[in-house]
Amino acid sequence: MTNSKINMLVIDDDDINIFIIKKVIEKTGYEVDMISKSNGQLAVDYLSSITHNVDIFPHVILVDINMPVLNGWEFLEAYEKLNVLKPDIYLYMLSSSVYEYDIEKAKTFKSVNGFISKPLTIERLKELLQLVTP
Template sequence: MNTKINLLVIDDDDINIFIIKKIVEKTGFEAKMVAKTNGSMAIEYLQELIANNEVLPHLILIDINMPVLNGWEFLDAYEKLGIQTEIDMYMLSSSVYENDIEKAKTYKTVKGFISKPLSIERLIELFEGKNTQAI
């Protein structure tokens, strides 16, 4: 039995969230997925978890282009939270701009850039990376 993985998806596209949820179900991993439709809602969610001393996400997938607080603004706000727990974060975007890929590399919290759509194979790789560590 795999350790339960907490996944936070930050994306304003309901169809994308639905697809990711279906992919999560097909991975065979026990995973709890929470979706927030903008960076501001995601920051509030993380603050609630911290305040209630609850388990933080093990993996965060972040879209770049969103209303209220976009992916980059979320990362800036996240860094101000001062979270010491290591969380694997990946930009998940339909952007094909090289400058977005390069910008993602400037954030120490971002482990990589994944082009949409997310594949089941790629998500399994991400989950397996988290599963090798004590959670």
């Protein structure tokens, strides 16, 4: 493991899921600085405010689908309009949805790297974090 810290943004309105993700991160052995936002609008505002700060811009973004204010799909539309020019961002939909439609819809967004079904496992998170580390 490299000494560099991995920045992660989790966009989810479920406090229990946020707690679980924090616990999973602890068990990976990776040094991860996790920020969470409870809806897509708060996440867009946050990302807009740090666009030019590469030291804290997320390497990994996990987005839930069903949230108030701006849901996951609306977040993705707004995110893609931000024109973030950082190719090393790994964005995944993280949802409890079992609908094939949602999995297929996620594939239509150029910024989405994949779809992960909740709950996030230690093994799956390790796979994601390995993508980020040199």
